[in-house]
Amino acid sequence: MLIDVVGMGEEWNKFVQKIVHLQSDLPPFYIELLDTQDFKKQHDNLLHDVGSPYQKIYITGYFSETSRDTLEKIIKRPRIVKLISPDLNLNKPRERKNFQVLEKLAKAGAELRFNHRLHARFLVAHNPERSGMNMRGFLLIGSFDFNRDCIGLERYDAGIRTRHPDLVKSAVELFEKIWNTPESLTLEEFKKEKK
Numbered sequence: 001m002l003i004d005v006v007g008m009g010e011e012w013n014k015f016v017q018k019i020v021h022l023q024s025d026l027p028p029f030y031i032e033l034l035d036t037q038d039f040k041k042q043h044d045n046l047l048h049d050v051g052s053p054y055q056k057i058y059i060t061g062y063f064s065e066t067s068r069d070t071l072e073k074i075i076k077r078p079r080i081v082k083l084i085s086p087d088l089n090l091n092k093p094r095e096r097k098n099f100q101v102l103e104k105l106a107k108a109g110a111e112l113r114f115n116h117r118l119h120a121r122f123l124v125a126h127n128p129e130r131s132g133m134n135m136r137g138f139l140l141i142g143s144f145d146f147n148r149d150c151i152g153l154e155r156y157d158a159g160i161r162t163r164h165p166d167l168v169k170s171a172v173e174l175f176e177k178i179w180n181t182p183e184s185l186t187l188e189e190f191k192k193e194k195k
Contacts, residue, residue: 029162029163029164029165030162030163030164031160031161031162031164031167032160032161032162033158033159033160034140034142034157034158034159034160034161035156035157035158036150036153036155036156036157036158037153038161039142039144039150039151039157039159040151040153042140042161043067043070043146043150043151046067046070046074047070047073047074049125049138050074050123050125050138053125053127053136054079054125054126054127054136054137054138055079055080055126055127055128055129056079056080056081056082056125056126056127056128056172057074057079057080057081057082057123057124057125058081058082058083058084058123058124058125058171058172058175058179059071059081059082059083059084059122059123059146060083060084060085060118060120060121060122060123060175060178061085061086061118061120061121061122061144061145061146062085062086062098062145062146062147063083063085063098063101063102063105063145063146063147064097064098064101064145064146064147064148065097065101065148066146066147066148066151067146067147067151068101068104068105071105071108071110071146072104072105072108075105075108075109075110076108076109080111081109081110081111082110082111082112082113082175082179083102083105083110083111083112083113084112084113084114084115084118084175084178084179084184085098085102085112085113085114085115085118086114086115086116086118086119087114087115087116087118088114090194098147102187103187106187112186112187112190113178113179113184113185113186114184114185114187114189114190115178115181115183115184115185116183117183118178120141120174120178121141121142121143121144121145121159122139122140122141122142122171122175123138123139123140123141124137124138124139124140124168124171124172124175125137125138125139126138126168126172136163136165137163137165137168137169137172138161138162138163138168139160139161139162139163139164139167139168139171140159140160140161141159141160141171142157142158142159142160143157143158143159144157144159
C-alpha cells in the first residue's frame with residue numbers, strides 16, 4: 001500500500017521518530033545457526049553472554065566437569081539459575097560423574113530438577129520484569145549438552161542462537177512448564193528414588 005505523505009509534514013515526522021525510537025529500544029532480533037565450532041565458541045563466551053545482564057538463567061540437558069567451572073561462575077553472581085537434567089542411571093560411571101557435577105552446582109547455588117522425559121536442550125536467560133516485545137533475553141537451542149562430547153568438538157552438533165523476544169518468551173514458558181510438572185524431581189527426591 002502506498003501512502004501519500006504530501007501535506008503530512010510535522011505529523012509524519014513525529015510518526016517516523018516514534019518508529020525510530022521504538023526500533024532503538026528493541027534488542028536485535030537476529031536468529032543465527034550454530035554448528036559444532038560455533039557451539040564451542042559459544043560455550044567459551046558463555047560467562048560473557050549471560051554472566052551479568054540477566055536475572056534468570058535456565059538450562060536443560062546433561063552437565064559434566066567440562067563446563068562446571070563456567071557454570072559455577074555464572075551461578076555465584078546474584079541471580080536465579082535453574083537446571084533440568086534428564087534421568088541419570090547412577091550405575092553407569094559417566095552418568096554418576098554427571099550427577100556429582102550437578103551436586104556441586106547445587107552447592108554453588110543452582111536449583112535442580114530431574115525429568116525422565118526431558119530430551120530438549122536449551123539455555124534461556126532473561127529478565128522477568130520485561131515482557132512481550134520488550135522482553136530482554138537470550139536463547140540457545142540445539143542438539144548439544146554442556147559436556148566434553150559437544151564442547152570438545154567430538155560430535156556434529158547444530159543449534160540456534162537468538163535474542164528474539166517471542167522465542168525467548170516461548171522458551172521460558174516451556175522451561176517453567178517442565179520445571180513445574182510433578183514428574184520433575186528435586187535433588188532430594190531424585191536421590192530417594194535412586195536408592
